[in-house]
Amino acid sequence: MSAETGLRVAAEPTLLSARRRARLTRGAAPYALLAPATIVVGAVLGYPLYLLVQLSFQKYGLPQLLTHHGEWTGLSNYTRILHDSQFWHVLLRTVTFTAANVSLTMLFGTLIALLLARLGSFMRLLLTTGLVLVWATPVVVSVNVWLWMVDYEFGVLNWTLTKLHAGNFVHHDWFANTLSGFGVITAVVVWGAIPFVAITLYAALSQVPEELHEAARIDGASFVQVFRFVTMPLLKPIFIILVSLSIIWDFQVFNQVWIMRDGRPTNDYYLMSIYSFVESFRVSEYGLGSAIALTMVLVMLVVSFFYVRQMVRAGEAE
Amino acid sequence: MTTAAATAPLARRKPPLAVRRRRFLVAVANHSLLIAVAVLFLAPFAFIALTALMSTNQALSSHLWPQPFRWSNFVDVWSKAPLLRWALNTAMYSGLATLGVLVSSIPVAYALSRLRWRGRDAVFLVVLVALMLPPQVSVIPVYVLWAKLHLVGTLWPLIIPSWLGDAFSIFLLRQFFLTIPEEYLDAARVDGCGELRILTTVVLRLAKPAIAAVALFSILYTFNDYFLPLLYVGESPHHWVASIGLSQFRSLHQVQWNLTMAATLLVMAPVIVLFFLAQKAFVEGVTLTGVKG
Numbered sequence A: 001m002s003a004e005t006g007l008r009v010a011a012e013p014t015l016l017s018a019r020r021r022a023r024l025t026r027g028a029a030p031y032a033l034l035a036p037a038t039i040v041v042g043a044v045l046g047y048p049l050y051l052l053v054q055l056s057f058q059k060y061g062l063p064q065l066l067t068h069h070g071e072w073t074g075l076s077n078y079t080r081i082l083h084d085s086q087f088w089h090v091l092l093r094t095v096t097f098t099a100a101n102v103s104l105t106m107l108f109g110t111l112i113a114l115l116l117a118r119l120g121s122f123m124r125l126l127l128t129t130g131l132v133l134v135w136a137t138p139v140v141v142s143v144n145v146w147l148w149m150v151d152y153e154f155g156v157l158n159w160t161l162t163k164l165h166a167g168n169f170v171h172h173d174w175f176a177n178t179l180s181g182f183g184v185i186t187a188v189v190v191w192g193a194i195p196f197v198a199i200t201l202y203a204a205l206s207q208v209p210e211e212l213h214e215a216a217r218i219d220g221a222s223f224v225q226v227f228r229f230v231t232m233p234l235l236k237p238i239f240i241i242l243v244s245l246s247i248i249w250d251f252q253v254f255n256q257v258w259i260m261r262d263g264r265p266t267n268d269y270y271l272m273s274i275y276s277f278v279e280s281f282r283v284s285e286y287g288l289g290s291a292i293a294l295t296m297v298l299v300m301l302v303v304s305f306f307y308v309r310q311m312v313r314a315g316e317a318e
Numbered sequence B: 001m002t003t004a005a006a007t008a009p010l011a012r013r014k015p016p017l018a019v020r021r022r023r024f025l026v027a028v029a030n031h032s033l034l035i036a037v038a039v040l041f042l043a044p045f046a047f048i049a050l051t052a053l054m055s056t057n058q059a060l061s062s063h064l065w066p067q068p069f070r071w072s073n074f075v076d077v078w079s080k081a082p083l084l085r086w087a088l089n090t091a092m093y094s095g096l097a098t099l100g101v102l103v104s105s106i107p108v109a110y111a112l113s114r115l116r117w118r119g120r121d122a123v124f125l126v127v128l129v130a131l132m133l134p135p136q137v138s139v140i141p142v143y144v145l146w147a148k149l150h151l152v153g154t155l156w157p158l159i160i161p162s163w164l165g166d167a168f169s170i171f172l173l174r175q176f177f178l179t180i181p182e183e184y185l186d187a188a189r190v191d192g193c194g195e196l197r198i199l200t201t202v203v204l205r206l207a208k209p210a211i212a213a214v215a216l217f218s219i220l221y222t223f224n225d226y227f228l229p230l231l232y233v234g235e236s237p238h239h240w241v242a243s244i245g246l247s248q249f250r251s252l253h254q255v256q257w258n259l260t261m262a263a264t265l266l267v268m269a270p271v272i273v274l275f276f277l278a279q280k281a282f283v284e285g286v287t288l289t290g291v292k293g
Helices: A003-026 A029-056 A062-067 A076-082 A085-118 A121-136 A139-149 A156-163 A178-205 A210-218 A223-251 A255-260 A272-282 A286-317 B003-013 B017-052 B073-080 B083-114 B120-132 B136-148 B156-164 B167-177 B182-190 B195-206 B208-224 B227-233 B242-252 B257-277 B279-290
Strands: none
Touching: A029 A286, A029 B136, A076 A286, A085 A121, A085 A178, A085 A223, A085 A272, A085 A286, A085 B017, A121 A178, A121 B017, A121 B257, A139 A156, A139 A178, A139 A255, A139 B017, A139 B242, A139 B257, A178 A223, A178 A255, A178 B017, A210 A223, A223 A286, A255 A272, A272 A286, A272 B136, A286 B136, B017 B257, B073 B083, B073 B257, B083 B120, B083 B156, B083 B167, B083 B195, B083 B208, B083 B242, B120 B167, B136 B156, B136 B227, B156 B227, B167 B208, B182 B195, B195 B208, B208 B242, B208 B257, B227 B242, B242 B257, B257 B279
């Protein structure tokens, strides 16, 4: 084919393809491809939400599960949990737990991301490999090994602390006290959550033009000032996303607590997710469990909403 | 050249002692921090490996290094628990769910990125909301639905939902499809390809890295999943997957930490193998979610 005919052939179908695309857009093809998405919206999202709200207004126990019909009881599930002091304790504990976990994850994640940016490429690759390995580790595996390390009789942590003369930790049970028990749980959760935050932040950091840092340094800015006034504002969008995601993830921590307490957590180890799970699937009060789950989702949405608004406002004020 | 002339430019180029000392200290600080972080993140893995090779008594002593190496732990574990059954169940859950995620999410991602139709942005918004919405919303009602269908106690409630599309995979694939130059698709349209054929012949080939990342994430997610298997097959040991089995194994063999760690290592082995085979796709996948917006 000569160049001339090639050009003509190329020019004609461009028109044709545009027309065809216009026709296709109105045709059935997109809607056929869309069918799965419609199911996502309808079946996987909307319908369960509707059912959850419905269940939360019903008495739905084992007999109702067998006959598939709930008994309408109005607001009784909600009045029950709101008058239950345990609910308020669990809510407070979950909020505190989330705040601690998100702050620690973000703090260490940011520090490690900054460290990654300052290292040579070989060291960086080494550290990234370690991080991604931790990130890929199954939660059961990490809980098992952490339990082994803090084992009250033979754990390496008690042994090391005693050897270092940090006190007598022989036969020290870390789960005897709820606070230190949650300390261990926090360690496992944060340990597993840092890699995602660190790698994402590092990837974002590497997009910040070096000239900006240089300019700030020439103007005499310290390391902290460069971070505060140059890096931080540029990373704000990704920071907002990471914090919101962390809040959502840490607010619903279940596995770590459940496996660490051998599937039988006592009341003082209840977080919202565990409380809802036990009420629904162990006590078989699905209605009550739904009310707890819905409250939990609302609290989570309110917290993330206020957080995001705060961040956006702070950005506008500057 | 005289010595004075040779040293003068050198001396001028060399930063003052204070600066050099500070730079050296910063480098030391950076690397000691690096070592601390690396130890913190990798020490647990060392403990798994070392304990897995000890005898039961040695695991309970204060010695950190196995003596002698007891490789037979890895054999003993198989007789202590139905590892093979767990492995088969896990493979079934992981394989079928991953296949489902790919088959259902790729067309949706294509429709959301490369076709123009009314309501597209609205649907994409729904996908984003689905991504943000906590699973607590659906756990109880979906369980009640599966109970109605009498499928609680089987692996199907874990597998079937992934055939209906997965928000995270759709999001990730869409982001990648958007980077494919329109010219490629137009060329195929010129040659008379329908949209479905463009998807299967052109887009799938160009988007291999993204599809690999999505498949990896799905395999990893299902392999690590503990909550849903606990909910649906927790009471029926016949259908246990590795994660449930492993947590039960530890409860049953309380002080035999060497065997528990050997089992832990065996469960982790596929993840490690997969990880080293596909390390690049992993890191790319993680970066893909964050940066390319």
